[in-house]
Amino acid sequence: MRNGYNEGRPRLSKDGSTTDQRLLDNRGQPGWTHSDPWRVLKIQAEFVEGFNDLADLGPAISVFGSARTPSTSPDYELAAKVGSALAQAGFAVITGGGPGAMEAANRGAIEAGGASVGLGIELPWEDRLNDYVNLPLHFRYFFVRKTMFVKYSQGYIVMPGGVGTLDELFEAMTLVQTQKITRFPIVLMGVRHWQGLIDWMRGTMQADGRIGPHDLDMLTLTDDIDEAVALMVRAREERQP
Numbered sequence: 001m002r003n004g005y006n007e008g009r010p011r012l013s014k015d016g017s018t019t020d021q022r023l024l025d026n027r028g029q030p031g032w033t034h035s036d037p038w039r040v041l042k043i044q045a046e047f048v049e050g051f052n053d054l055a056d057l058g059p060a061i062s063v064f065g066s067a068r069t070p071s072t073s074p075d076y077e078l079a080a081k082v083g084s085a086l087a088q089a090g091f092a093v094i095t096g097g098g099p100g101a102m103e104a105a106n107r108g109a110i111e112a113g114g115a116s117v118g119l120g121i122e123l124p125w126e127d128r129l130n131d132y133v134n135l136p137l138h139f140r141y142f143f144v145r146k147t148m149f150v151k152y153s154q155g156y157i158v159m160p161g162g163v164g165t166l167d168e169l170f171e172a173m174t175l176v177q178t179q180k181i182t183r184f185p186i187v188l189m190g191v192r193h194w195q196g197l198i199d200w201m202r203g204t205m206q207a208d209g210r211i212g213p214h215d216l217d218m219l220t221l222t223d224d225i226d227e228a229v230a231l232m233v234r235a236r237e238e239r240q241p
């Protein structure tokens with residue numbers, strides 16, 4: 001654990017709104033159209049800082065999952081073991097830096113002596129990273145932060161989660177499907193949680209021709225941490241020149 005993780009984190013404005021809200025939630029207010037161009041400089045600064053801070057990270061895997069996973073649940077324990085196993089395999093672990101499954105994965109990574117990255121996001125109700133991050137970054141813009149997950153990971157492990165987790169999963173699937181990223185394993189950990197979604201994607205999306213016959217091959221559904229980590233290690237080996 002490190003002190004001062006949250007130094008330099010974005011502060012909410014006086015009216016309690018977040019930067020993303022002020023950028024996105026302003027339909028029909030012409031005043032904003034004049035100031036939006038200046039926001040580009042803030043957005044640019046976030047990209048520059050993120051690229052700068054993560055450039056030397058080395059091989060990393062992002063672990064996603066519910067912010068609401070209680071520390072007493074088996075899913076928390078599973079995420080912690082995933083974080084440890086990744087660290088032992090020589091990967092840095094990147095999470096959203098929040099509570100629940102993110103905290104668990106960071107905790108596992110740090111307890112195994114690994115690099116534990118938290119990509120924090122300014123939210124209306126939350127302003128601190130979990131206590132198990134040794135490389136903290138703070139973002140105001142969701143889309144900038146999402147770029148960092150993809151750019152600095154070699155694969156994703158997705159724990160049981162809600163809407164935010166699905167967003168991160170489907171973004172990665174879209175990027176693989178459109179070949180924006182290649183050799184990028186995506187593991188869904190937790191068969192009980194994910195099986196229904198896979199069944200629906202196969203039985204409805206695929207059956208109706210909304211996705212290709214092989215699109216679901218990009219996903220590995222498992223409860224087995226060794227299998228998940230072995231997949232990431234294999235992908236890392238394939239990337240090496």
Ligand SMILES: CC(C)=CCNc1ncnc2c1ncn2[C@@H]1O[C@H](COP(=O)(O)O)[C@@H](O)[C@H]1O
Nearest residue numbers: 064065066067068096097098161162163164165
């Ligand atoms: C209790 C609560 C909602 C806290 C929110 N605090 C958060 N802090 C950091 N990242 C988050 C947070 N909520 C959602 N995310 C992002 O969305 C995913 C989790 O969303 P969800 O809980 O599955 O939908 C995470 O992988 C993370 O990248």
